[in-house]
Every structure is written in structure tokens, then in C-alpha cells.
Amino acid sequence: MAEYHHDYRQALKYIDQALSIWITIKDTGNEANLHKFKGLMLGLLGDFLIAKNEILYAIKLYSFNNMQFGVAVSGLNLSKVYSLEKKYDSALYYANLSLAYWGTTTDSFRILTVKNQLIHIGTKTDELVWARKVQEEAETLLNAEKLSWVVIIDYYYVSMELYEKLQMQSIQNKYIRLYEEKIHEVKENEKIDASSEYARNSE
Secondary structure, X not given: OOOOOOOHXXXXXXXXXXXXXXXXXXXXXXXXXXHHHHHHHHHHOOOHHHHHHHHHHHHXXXXXXXXXXXXXXXXXXXXXXXXXXXXHHHHHHHHHHHHHHHOOOOOHHHHHHHHHHHHHHHHHOOOHHHHHHHHHHHHHHHHOOXXXXXXXHHHHHHHHXXXXXXXXXXXXXXXXXXXXXXXXXXXXXXXOOOOOHHHHOOO
């Protein structure tokens, strides 16, 4: 509901239904996963305080279970909520915490997801030289196998944002074309009304 249809309220209903089950059977790992995701949904709906509390509780549960990958994913979700709230210093802090973990792995999907967030933050805060450096580093990850279309279209979109701010129209146009082509491909092949998360939540 969230990724394919952008219906965050309906997604919350399913999350709450599943949460009650995991809590009942005392599966704190899966409970943490849903608190993390619930927090992001609430953030997308503008309920920032409760959103952050949900994700911080997920981090507490993940830490209790020594699940550092869960802490890292939660950190990225917390970064996104702070970004939606336009508190970019905090957004940067939590994105960097997430990258500190994923950067020690070979998980290209997770690394590119965090780098997309960093590019977005750098563009919003006019740290354009740094954002471009991150963007160029991230480009190499596009050749990784089995990358989800979600992270690819997000990369194209944040690159469009960046080069528009840099007033480099020819490069911006390249990413506009790549973004539109990928969107068309997903709609044709998977029948999904695809768009970037960053496009849906832009100012």
C-alpha cells in the first residue's frame, strides 16, 4: 500500500493489525521492524513527534536484540522523518549513522538508499559540492545486481534535484530522461504507478 499505491493511512492500518500479532507472540524483532515502518508512515503524514518516537522505540528493541542492521535501517527512517520536518542537521546525523554500518557491508541496495538520502539533504542545505561528490560515488552502485527499481528511480530523482540546483541543465536533462524511462518501464512491466519517494514529498 505504501510503496505501490502511496496510501500511507491504509498502510498504517495493516501495520497495526500485524503489530498486535507480533506483540502477542513476543516477537520483538518483527515488532521492531513494524515500529520502524510505522514511524516512517507517520512522518510522511506529517505527524513528526509520534513518528520519531515510534522509530526510537524500534531502535531500542533492535538494540536489545543486538540486531545492528535493524538499528541502521531505523536510523535511515529517522533521517527521512527529520528531513520531512526540514530539520536537516538531525537528518544528516542519522543518515551518517546508517551509512557507518552499511558502508562496512557489500549491500549495494542499502548503501545506495542511504546515499540517495545524503544527496537529497546536501541539495536542500546547499552543500552542493559535497552532494555532487556523494552523487558521483553513488553512480557506481547502479551496476550492482538485483537492485530494486525503487532505489534506482530515487537516485535519478535526487540527481535531477541536485543538478537543477547546480544549474547544470544538460546533466539534469540526462537524469530527467533516465527517470522518465524507468518510470515508464515499471508501469509497463509491473503495472505499478511508480514515482520517487522524494518526488512525492518535495516542497
